[in-house]
Amino acid sequence: MEHKELYDHITPIKYHLLFEPKIPKTFGKTTIWIKIHEQKSSTIKLHALNLEIDLVQLVMESGETLEAKDSKITYNPVQETVEFDFQKILPKTESAKLIILYKALVSVDASRGIYIVEYEDLHRLTRAGFGTHFEPCDARSAFPCFDEPVYRASFKVEVIVLESLEALSNMPIDVTEDTLERLDPEADTDIEKTRISFEWTPPISTYLVTFIIGEFDCIQDSVVLPYDIEGEENETEVQIRVFTPLGKREKGAYVLLMTKKALQFYTEHLKCGYPLKKLDIVSIKNFDSFGMENFGCMSFVEDKTLVDNRTPLATVQRIARLVGHEVGHNWFGNLVGLSLWEHLWLKEGFVRFLEYMMVEEVCPEWEYWHHFQKEIADVAMISDELYSTHPVQVSISRARDLLSIYDLSLIHISEPTRL
Numbered sequence: 001m002e003h004k005e006l007y008d009h010i011t012p013i014k015y016h017l018l019f020e021p022k023i024p025k026t027f028g029k030t031t032i033w034i035k036i037h038e039q040k041s042s043t044i045k046l047h048a049l050n051l052e053i054d055l056v057q058l059v060m061e062s063g064e065t066l067e068a069k070d071s072k073i074t075y076n077p078v079q080e081t082v083e084f085d086f087q088k089i090l091p092k093t094e095s096a097k098l099i100i101l102y103k104a105l106v107s108v109d110a111s112r113g114i115y116i117v118e119y120e121d122l123h124r125l126t127r128a129g130f131g132t133h134f135e136p137c138d139a140r141s142a143f144p145c146f147d148e149p150v151y152r153a154s155f156k157v158e159v160i161v162l163e164s165l166e167a168l169s170n171m172p173i174d175v176t177e178d179t180l181e182r183l184d185p186e187a188d189t190d191i192e193k194t195r196i197s198f199e200w201t202p203p204i205s206t207y208l209v210t211f212i213i214g215e216f217d218c219i220q221d222s223v224v225l226p227y228d229i230e231g232e233e234n235e236t237e238v239q240i241r242v243f244t245p246l247g248k249r250e251k252g253a254y255v256l257l258m259t260k261k262a263l264q265f266y267t268e269h270l271k272c273g274y275p276l277k278k279l280d281i282v283s284i285k286n287f288d289s290f291g292m293e294n295f296g297c298m299s300f301v302e303d304k305t306l307v308d309n310r311t312p313l314a315t316v317q318r319i320a321r322l323v324g325h326e327v328g329h330n331w332f333g334n335l336v337g338l339s340l341w342e343h344l345w346l347k348e349g350f351v352r353f354l355e356y357m358m359v360e361e362v363c364p365e366w367e368y369w370h371h372f373q374k375e376i377a378d379v380a381m382i383s384d385e386l387y388s389t390h391p392v393q394v395s396i397s398r399a400r401d402l403l404s405i406y407d408l409s410l411i412h413i414s415e416p417t418r419l
Helices: 249-270 313-328 341-362 369-384 399-404 408-413
Strands: 010-020 025-036 043-047 051-059 065-067 073-076 081-085 093-105 113-120 126-133 154-162 166-169 173-179 193-198 211-214 217-225 236-244 278-284 297-301
Touching: 051 081, 093 113, 113 211, 154 166, 154 211, 217 249, 236 249, 249 278, 249 313, 249 341, 297 313, 313 341, 341 369
Parallel strands: 010 154, 236 278, 278 297
Antiparallel strands: 010 025, 025 093, 043 081, 051 065, 051 093, 073 081, 113 126, 126 211, 154 193, 166 211, 173 193, 217 236
């Protein structure tokens, strides 16, 4: 089912996102370069959820600047959209620049949108950093955007943070500089802050954008892969980093090793290289999910990241599978993406199948393929017989409705062995 929440004659080209995270609100500045395919209306509609818009300007190719005043900004909480009326028909253009200043709520009780990352400092005191989790449709709660997976665009992320904190995002750091700039007009400029700018991403969907801010230890390695992104036999090096809680660096060694093996497995079997320069895995104590495949900077819950000699074998095996799953999404979902969320079963089903293949290949002593029959195939058969089972592909009218069908029926019954 085609979603009609946004206009189909306006599409994004690239985003420049600047965040100044605070509690309870993050101050943001979003610049979107858009293409207007037809001279059709005076309005632009974006996804937005619980955002407080302060300023909206549209800079045309001619240099003319239009502004949407407060009375011409319309929120639709049901559709989770905001509409800007510039009071004149917008001409067809290859690139206009939409500039938006706003405030976004920070989640304190769930890892959705921009949320508080809990961690302990070296004195074992609990501190608050910031993280993001946007899948499937919470990017709109962090910045105004075209928040459907079909709208792929390049992103440049920048954050203004305390000088003592570390910031991570999808891409490597481009520039770090001390700054007096504040998006919060009431901010204290005497507190030392740093503006960290990351490189532009390749075209990705909004749900894959991320930043994570806090204090971490890091263990790292690199891997040379035999194929490049074009499928040519051209060796490419990828930096792998695992960010752990302070003082627990060595406990990230197993996930580091399995990430290296997973990158090799997918590259060699798909004959297609990993498309970025680096892959980070960040351990987060209060992360609600097991893992999230943000392109280049994946989030893992802490107890699925840290391994030592006391960790039970069954837990180690599940962690290996989780690594195989999330790394696999770099090809199934990130590199080749969805157009609509109805197709979620494609990326989830294939990656669930391949995670077992990966573990079987890299850890043959476990004979792990038997687990696929018990944990996936048999469960799929049972689920398929229930009255509560629904089709693998279900039409939804809003992206948020996906949460009601994201269950065992979708994941298990969509395995390639069942298709």
